[in-house]
Amino acid sequence: MRLYLHYVKMGIKSQMVYKLSFFLLCIGQFFVPFFVFIGMYLLFDRFENLQGWSFTEVALLYGITHMAFALAEAFVRGFDSFPNLVKSGDFDRLLLRPVSTPLQVLGWKFEFTRIGRLLQGVLIFTWALSKIGLHWTLLKVICISGMLIGGIFIFSGLFIIFATVAFWTIEGLEIANIFTDGGRELSQYPLSIYAKSVRRFFTFVVPFAVVNVVPLSYLLEKPGYQSDLYAFMPYIGVFFIVPALFFWQFGVKHYKSTGS
Amino acid sequence: MKKLRSSYQAAIFKLRLAQGLTYRTAAAAGVATQFFWGMILIMMFTAFYGSQTSVDGFTKSQLTTYIWLQQAFLVFIALWIRDLELFELIRTGNIAYELCRPINLYSFWYTKLLSSRFASAALRCLPILVFAYFFPKPYGLELPASPTALLLFIVALVLGVMINVAISMFIYISVFITLSPIGSLLIFSVVGEFFSGMVIPIPLMPDTLQKVLMCLPFRYTGDLPFRIYSGNVGITDAVIGICIQIFWLLFLPLLGNFLLNKALKHLVVQGG
Numbered sequence: 001m002r003l004y005l006h007y008v009k010m011g012i013k014s015q016m017v018y019k020l021s022f023f024l025l026c027i028g029q030f031f032v033p034f035f036v037f038i039g040m041y042l043l044f045d046r047f048e049n050l051q052g053w054s055f056t057e058v059a060l061l062y063g064i065t066h067m068a069f070a071l072a073e074a075f076v077r078g079f080d081s082f083p084n085l086v087k088s089g090d091f092d093r094l095l096l097r098p099v100s101t102p103l104q105v106l107g108w109k110f111e112f113t114r115i116g117r118l119l120q121g122v123l124i125f126t127w128a129l130s131k132i133g134l135h136w137t138l139l140k141v142i143c144i145s146g147m148l149i150g151g152i153f154i155f156s157g158l159f160i161i162f163a164t165v166a167f168w169t170i171e172g173l174e175i176a177n178i179f180t181d182g183g184r185e186l187s188q189y190p191l192s193i194y195a196k197s198v199r200r201f202f203t204f205v206v207p208f209a210v211v212n213v214v215p216l217s218y219l220l221e222k223p224g225y226q227s228d229l230y231a232f233m234p235y236i237g238v239f240f241i242v243p244a245l246f247f248w249q250f251g252v253k254h255y256k257s258t259g260s
Numbered sequence: 261m262k263k264l265r266s267s268y269q270a271a272i273f274k275l276r277l278a279q280g281l282t283y284r285t286a287a288a289a290g291v292a293t294q295f296f297w298g299m300i301l302i303m304m305f306t307a308f309y310g311s312q313t314s315v316d317g318f319t320k321s322q323l324t325t326y327i328w329l330q331q332a333f334l335v336f337i338a339l340w341i342r343d344l345e346l347f348e349l350i351r352t353g354n355i356a357y358e359l360c361r362p363i364n365l366y367s368f369w370y371t372k373l374l375s376s377r378f379a380s381a382a383l384r385c386l387p388i389l390v391f392a393y394f395f396p397k398p399y400g401l402e403l404p405a406s407p408t409a410l411l412l413f414i415v416a417l418v419l420g421v422m423i424n425v426a427i428s429m430f431i432y433i434s435v436f437i438t439l440s441p442i443g444s445l446l447i448f449s450v451v452g453e454f455f456s457g458m459v460i461p462i463p464l465m466p467d468t469l470q471k472v473l474m475c476l477p478f479r480y481t482g483d484l485p486f487r488i489y490s491g492n493v494g495i496t497d498a499v500i501g502i503c504i505q506i507f508w509l510l511f512l513p514l515l516g517n518f519l520l521n522k523a524l525k526h527l528v529v530q531g532g
Contacts, residue, residue: 020440025442027446028442035459038454038459039459039460042464043460046464046465047310174289174293175293185300189304
């Protein structure tokens with residue numbers, strides 16, 4: 001843990017070398033998704049509601065999803081750009097050190113410009129919370145924190161899985177974006193609005209549903225979602241990281257260096 | 261002069277095509293990614309339609325066609341596609357060599373950017389169009405509304421990419437002043453993409469905003485040709501739209517050329 005904090009400190013220092021470009025990239029990270037949000041607002045303006053969901057309800061989900069994605073991307077960035085590490089043969093060096101490989105890859109790179117996206121998510125989240133008028137209970141606080149934590153773990157798991165694929169492909173896979181960026185785009189709306197096959201996929205393969213439509217329905221006290229057990233459901237998302245890490249270990253075992 | 265330009269254009273086109281063909285798997289992966297991305301967007305937008313089939317004259321099938329064409333011709337309409345070489349030329353001072361050439365810098369770069377967009381589109385658009393066409397009924401790409409619509413679509417699409425390159429030239433010109441492309445790329449890509457209907461289709465925007473966008477060049481790059489294709493914009497309106505396209509195509513390069521010459525006058529190339 002001390003080592004990890006040290007990695008974080010180094011990461012911040014190295015990104016602050018180019019202050020102006022860091023600042024501009026942060027602004028970009030704020031505005032690119034913010035325009036997507038404006039688009040969402042305009043769609044609600046035209047259609048009034050989305051299969052029974054109101055704008056503020058979806059905005060709440062949007063805020064949480066983007067917060068989770070931004071945090072995962074900032075701290076798990078090392079895995080996101082991992083294919084370069086394999087390609088250059090630099091992964092060999094990590095294997096020689098007496099520290100676990102996931103920790104080293106985590107500490108290899110951070111992307112603090114994602115603070116722009118995070119801020120955007122926080123703003124929209126707080127705005128939506130203030131408008132929506134929830135009946136607060138302790139369980140709902142647990143539930144909302146779970147949506148964020150579970151979301152971070154699911155996105156991180158996806159980053160790790162696609163980093164592992166690079167052990168075989170050497171190249172980074174552009175198609176991975178469909179699951180990470182695409183997962184984010186889809187799960188900023190309640191998953192119940194999509195076709196059955198898509199819903200099934202995001203329930204049983206990548207479990208976005210446990211941090212998405214189910215806890216949201218519980219928070220809003222939608223009929224059929226009164227049981228307090230639903231408050232703990234988002235924490236299931238945390239376990240998505242377990243198979244991801246197993247897959248990683250499996251990949252490390254099959255690693256053949258590209259040489260240099 | 262003219263001959264030089266067209267032979268240069270052909271050379272660039274061939275070179276980029278060859279480059280694209282070398283990285284076939286990358287191109288295939290790109291096509292697959294765009295294809296899935298189109299599906300995601302279509303799922304999102306059609307969810308808003310619910311059981312409605314048409315909103316203010318913009319039908320569900322026109323919407324899916326709009327999205328598929330956007331994906332297929334992404335390299336024609338995206339403002340964030342840029343030539344890093346040109347930025348480097350300006351930043352490092354190697355621009356001095358470009359200025360020695362006996363040709364107008366604006367038209368030289370314009371041609372270069374245009375031909376590379378055509379080359380990447382040539383590789384990517386067909387597979388997406390074919391796959392999208394054979395996709396199950398409510399989500400598939402429809403055939404053009406009529407043969408005339410198809411013809412006008414092609415004209416508007418080509419004029420559209422020309423307008424788009426003219427807009428993107430302002431990004432390069434701004435680098436003469438700022439020396440870093442990050443800022444202007446950001447503004448152009450975020451605002452431009454929104455105004456050209458790439459975040460949400462323009463027919464789904466509020467009426468007042470639509471009226472404002474009619475007065476800006478951005479929607480004439482992709483939005484107009486895609487709506488001509490699906491018949492959402494009728495034949496007469498299409499012809500009027502193409503006239504407006506021609507206006508922008510005369511005005512933007514004129515302005516760009518003027519600004520570029522102004523920037524070049526104040527240009528100081530350092531060192532060697």
